[in-house]
Amino acid sequence: MNSTLLLRRDGPMTRELARRRVDPIPSQIPERLVPDAVLDAVCGYCSTGCNLRIHTREGRPVNLTPDPAYPVNQGMACPKGWEALAPLSAPDRAVTPLLRGSDGQLAAVPWSTAIAEFCARFRDIQQRHGPDSLAWLGTGQILNEELALLGAVAKFGMGIRHGDGNTRQCMATAVAAYKQSFGFDAPPYTYADFEASDVIVLVGSNLCIAHPILWQRILQNPGHPEILVVDPRRTETAAAATQHLPVRPKSDLSLLYGIAHLLIEQGRIHRAFLEAHTTGFEDFATFVRRFTPDRVAADTGLTVGQIVRAADTIARGKAVSFWWTMGVNQGHQATRTAQAVINLALMTGNIGRPGTGANSITGQCNAMGSRLFSNTTNLLGGHDFTQPAHRDFVASALHLPTHTIPDTNSWAYDEIVDAIERGVVRGLWVVATNGAHSWIQQSRFRALLQKLEFLVVQDMFHTTETARLAHLVLPAAGWGEKLGTFINSERRIGLVQKAARPPGEALSDFNIVRLVAEGWGCGEQFQEWSHPEAVFRILQRCTRGQPCDITGIRGYAHLAQAGGIQWPFPDSTGPGAEPETERRLFADGRFPHADGRARFLFEDPAPLPEAVDTEYPLVLLTGRGTSAQWHTQSRTAKSALLRRLHPQQLYVEIHPNDAHPLGIGDRSPVQVRSRRGELTAMAFLTTTVPTGSVFLPLHYPEVNRLTLQVVDPHSRQPNYKHCAVAIAPISPR
């Protein structure tokens, strides 16, 4: 370009934006950020499991692009993925252990002091108050190798009996539903099913915002499928559906039973499949007779026509896939609702074939890994603590004496919380989760954390709402700073590589647990667990013979080269065998229950735990706000760019018909109250929420002041999606 003294077409500022192509990135990239190496890592936010290509220069990450060759994301990422490096350089990273001193302040201490204090305090509590007095709360955000080491050291080395994860808040229902219905926690699908369905039913799932890269797969479906969305709100996904069924909050169970009733009544079921592969159908058929279209219409607020049309669409579908997410999982009767979805897939024979399935879409990046390997609800490898044969098998796989493995189940998250209240649990170890923000009925939870004798919080940031309450903060490395594997929603095990050094003295969660084991004096027990890949081999051994058998994977390099590998992949597949890229379960109709049959499980809809009344006349719905926000925002809030993509201030969505009579206008400051607390927010008037309800995005720390401590009885997952609130303007216009 010709540049003259009068007209500078070129110069340092122009060159700052120069771009060029560099293999293997399929797009021009900024010339000043050209990498000298790229490292692939499966994203550390949601369970979609996109592969991100981290560009590094002289050992430091400088940029990131989504991997075009990975089967999951095919070159795409959502804003969180694009900005995944931003949290690593945040100023509030924990860079040294912090111990609360006698002055009540957290102060930096060396690692050896921190670990010695941790072990001394925990051992003291354990000796004084017995084996139930310690517990840990883990996460679906750390690597398989890390959560397995944590679970193994805590239970087998330190004798901590109770551990659970924040996965209780998102996936426990799917786990319980699958275990009871199929006999194993086995989401049967592969993402290609989105592209192969002619009918897609989404229940309580706002894919466009929660899993944008999965919505992409639906749009890639060449057959223009019917898309049914069951959601009280007009979400982005509902707006893009061919049929939106805006049911009353928590009336989805009635709708699903009503559809089942219509299908049975019209004889549009797969008799042969039912007889060969399921049990309990006849009882179910009798049970759903009471869910007549009229009753369901009354329960859900839908018209009979809408219900009949939905049933008809499902019946006509040749490949119907059913998908659910938090709208189902976070309810007072969540497991039965998930099973009502499973029942529909079973009775129509929509399972095991391309484009079908009763499919739970997971939340966190490694919720699926924690389900198999966290050693909390399940013994390592999807085993059962209460079964002697399982304990023997795992003990021999780990080269440990069987007696080190507890023969009872852990308490669930809510039970651990209750035990703190009862004064039973007195020491708590929180790893990579932020319960003081995310757990229901927040004021109670925060008060209970303060009741603990010793609270250890292991996190990337010393500023999370939970870390601020800790007696000891252990500085952890983040995603991109450590090596290991995640398992995504479709059971794909993917590699996460280390592209950056952790700041200061932060250590990977893996290495922190190794230190704790050493400090506790049980380090020798875990000598084989010396490196993430060594642990991966141990975990492979633990899966042998299980539905999730992955003994055929030939190490990390194999994962990297294959584009991730879905479980199962047993070594019985044959030496040197390569997995197909997209695989689904149950093609043979055999389910993991001993008799090989899937179960029909059902129950009458239970009354709402907190119905609205004149004092609290509105239903509070919660959910994700934008795809630029993740959970408690401890990471996404660190990106200046992501902060531009969502409101900084809490807002409450309310229908104009509810707002106007109260004198609430758009952007009026309002107070939202429940029986448990109150908050202030800006009103956002929209007709996407039904009248009689308000919606709050879950990412803001105030929201769980309002929510209600109620869990599903089977999964013990909290009900975040329904409680009664009242709203009032703060200064009427």
Next chain:
Amino acid sequence: MPLHRDQSAALDLLVRHLLEEERSGSAVEAFSQWHQHAHSTGARTAPPPAPAPLPSQVARRYRELIPLSQPGPGEQFAFEVDLDACSGCKACVTACHSLNGLEESESWRSVGLLVSRTGTPATARLQHVTTACHHCLEPACLHGCPVLAYEKDPRTGIVRHLDDQCIGCTYCLMTCPYEVPRYSKRLGVVRKCDLCHGRLAEGEAPACAQACPNGAIRIGIANTAALRQQYPATRRDEPNSFLPASPAPSLTLPTTRFLSASPDTPALVAADAAHANPSLPHLPLVIMLVLTQAAAGITLFLPFLDESALPSASATALALLVAGLGASVAHLGQPLRAWRIFLGWRRSWLSREALALGAFATVAMLGVALDQLPASAVTAPARTFLLALGLGLGVVAVATSIMVYSVTRRPEWRLAFTAARFAGTALLLGPALLLTLRIPLPAAPAFFAALATAGFALGSAAELSERRALRAPTTASEHRRRLLARGPLQGLAQLRFAMSGIGLVLLWITVLATPAGAPHLLSAAAAAALTLGALTERVLFFTGSAPERMPGGVPS
């Protein structure tokens, strides 16, 4: 219960070992898909595998995002946005940032939201709108730029910004109705979307288009004649055929096509319709405008002054001009490049304003220099000439200032309003400052005080008529200006009238008291109050502006 010594030593050793391990860097040696330099260290070094070829479906998708051919005569590249496919994930915003290497929070694409305020969830509309530069046929950024830092590529139609030419005056931020140019504090210049011209040149789609999981953003070819026909130069387009709740496309002829199969829903409103933040006050510009207008006001009367009064009056005018121009330099992000400001004189009113003010200041300087010379046969005609020239240039300078803002076509800055406010300031401050200088005047002081009062009335009339228009707002811009006027700017407006009012009262007191009787202090106070009032008025001129804009998201 402390650890015993052996255990403690072992722990220390392990801590050191683990910290060392963490620092040992990344896993490049072990698993890198690709790296540029062969690493000489590391036992696990393996030859890097050949880069995987782009999967064919991905390659095809990328190809389908751009046209097969280059634009022909009468055509140009343009964004095509499939609104039905835009689900509001905002990947485009982040990809633009990362693939173009922009500032920490900079992106040239943004996503807004349109919602319906009637109906139920079964019928509600929820329309996310991804938007970037529209590479307009009549780019207002380009037309206004005083240094020709914008070019519209004759072949592709891409409106490009020359970052090394830009002086950081941010005038394009005022002229572009779509909030496209963004100012970088670090660089002191504006940057904007270049439609990834380098990517297009190599057959690659722009970053945002590549990154949209839904394929909602494509590059198409726009027919310029058809666009001119579609958006005739009417004042307002109702309903807006470009996009609901967006600026009238006739202003700049944007080339982006927003496509949707959904029926038009006029009830759609921007999610941020009820949200208004005061615009930037632009203090250097406030000072520049008020002081240069005061100087022009003084200069109007110089030819009529007694010779003995001339030096102090013209020196005051010069001082005001120099101070005003000096302040304006502080407005620029790149003042050292400001000498190019004349380049745009053919089309930019900002360029013309700079030229007029520069000439005005030069003449004022010559006039003051002349005052220093002993009177001679030459000085008298020269002085007459300079006084006439100065008067003319003062008027022209104020006129160019008025045009700078009125051509932005913001309704609140329309010609009559801006002219009344700017001319009013000149008429108020010129006579008022002359009065407070306490020099012999060619007419009764009351005449000058009356003129000043008339100047104030002129400016206030425009302000009050704007306030009256906001009583029953009809447009989104009026709604938001009303929110500002009745909200965060209310106090400032009261202050402005209070100060000007006090200033005028003091001025009349100085005038009505005997000339000798009025203390200096009173004059100074009058001058100060009136000047501050005028400065506040100008702050309100900028901060109270709320032009039509693209729909934004749920506001903070």
